[in-house]
Amino acid sequence: MKLNIASLAVAATAALHLKNPAGELLFADDERTLPVRILVHGPGSKAYGVVESRQSARALKRMQDNDGKITAATPEERVAETAEDLAAITAGFENFEYQPDGAADPVTGEDLYRAVYANQGLGFITKQVAKFVGDWGNFSAASKAA
Numbered sequence: 001m002k003l004n005i006a007s008l009a010v011a012a013t014a015a016l017h018l019k020n021p022a023g024e025l026l027f028a029d030d031e032r033t034l035p036v037r038i039l040v041h042g043p044g045s046k047a048y049g050v051v052e053s054r055q056s057a058r059a060l061k062r063m064q065d066n067d068g069k070i071t072a073a074t075p076e077e078r079v080a081e082t083a084e085d086l087a088a089i090t091a092g093f094e095n096f097e098y099q100p101d102g103a104a105d106p107v108t109g110e111d112l113y114r115a116v117y118a119n120q121g122l123g124f125i126t127k128q129v130a131k132f133v134g135d136w137g138n139f140s141a142a143s144k145a146a
Helices: 046-065 075-088 109-118 120-133 141-145
Strands: 013-017 037-041 090-094
Touching: 013 120, 037 046, 037 120, 046 075, 075 090, 075 109, 075 120, 090 109, 109 120
Parallel strands: none
Antiparallel strands: 013 037, 037 090
16 A cells, blocks of 8 residues: 555645734634634645745845845845735735725725735734745645644
8 A cells, every 4th residue: 555645735725813912813703703814825836836936036136236145135125025925825814904094995905915914013914924824734634624
């Protein structure tokens, strides 16, 4: 008998149930029936591959622009790049919206994802998503059954 390795293939997307800054699961309702979740493309997806390629290209460009020396992004660049990358692998938000002060309407679509991830006051969300997508196990059949 042999293991059919194809049976271990991961799903392209998975849902992350967000936690508040204190580490408690977030729900949109008092009855705790509407989980606040983000659906993300995982490390086995095409969208994730595109982001990895973009990150490599950025690093190479920085090296070329700095005479071959490895240089880090500025804090502002890092926030913007992280927001852009996470927005590109976000398939959707569930049970929450984002309406900045003074805005007439909530932000929508990829602009919504980028705005949330770029808001440093909501950095706890950005950290959760980055950590979640870095773990292949979150996209396995076993994690979907849980």
